[in-house]
Structures are given as C-alpha cells and as structure tokens.
Amino acid sequence: MSNPYSPDPQQPGFPQQQPQQFGQPQAPQQQFGQPQFGQPQQPQFGQQPFPQNAPQFNQVANYQPGYAPVGYAPKSKIAAALLAFFLGGFGAHNFYLGYKTKAFWQLGLFIFGCITWLFFIGIAIILGLWIWAFIEFIMILAGSEGFKRDANGVPLTS
DSSP states (O other), rough: OOTTTBOOOTTOOBBOOOOOOOOOOOOOOOOOOOOOTTTTOOOTOOOOOOOOOOOOTTTOOOOTTTOTTTTOOBHHHHHHHHHHHHHHHGGGHHHHHHHHHHHHHHHHHHHHHTTTGGTHHHHHHHHHHHHHHHHHHHHHHOOOGSBOOTTTSOOOOO
C-alpha cells in the first residue's frame, strides 16, 4: 500500500488519491494546490485581489499630511474651543473631536458629581471637571500637541 501523502510525480504538491475499495462508493475528490513561496497567488472564483495600500483595521485611509481624506469634513478649532469653554464639564468638546473614552469619563464624572452634590463630594468633582475643561480649552486654542488633530488624525481647521 502506498503512502497517500507522498507527492505524485505528475502533480507536485498534491497528495495521491487512495484506491477505491469495493462496496464503498466514493465521490471524486477535488484537489487544490498551494502557491509556491515567492509567487503571487492568483484570485480564484471571480474574487478581486486585495489591494496592498488598503487601510488596516482601526486606521484611517491614507491621505496627504495636512489634508483630510476624501469625504471627511475636518473639525473646527473654534467650535472645539467654544464647546470646551461652555460645555467642557460634560465632555462635549471631546465628543466633537472623537475622543470618546475621555468624553465618557468627563460625562460620567459630571453625573456622579451631580448625584453626590448633597454630600459635598460632588462639589469638588464638578469643580475639578470645570478646571480640566478650562485647561483643555486653553490647549485647543494654543494648538497643543494633543489637540492639533482630531481622533482620526486629521488636523483641525482654524
């Protein structure tokens, strides 16, 4: 009996078919080849090849530095600064810029501060939030490194 996994001399890389035994019907086996190293794999069954310059998971599509991708409206520095000044304790400016984790923390701390206001703990929390928002307001206006771009990496417009 021959080894079914030894290569066939006519078709390198394909296993040999086992001989059919009597009493057991077998469907014909379809064999697929593996591409050799260094050779590009051709698309099968009408598939298009995957483009090499496609964005990876959790990345913004490629664009020139300083320019927004096609179809993406860049965020305004003035709008972000006004949101930070007037609604900064709620995290509105961070929601606008796309920094959702930081914005949810600010909103959650504001709600917790309102609930604990009667115990005087909330006063300190809300005061700290407004100081945090005012510092971020100044950082947005000054164009600090953390606030030059939005969460997608697109520069803010003036």
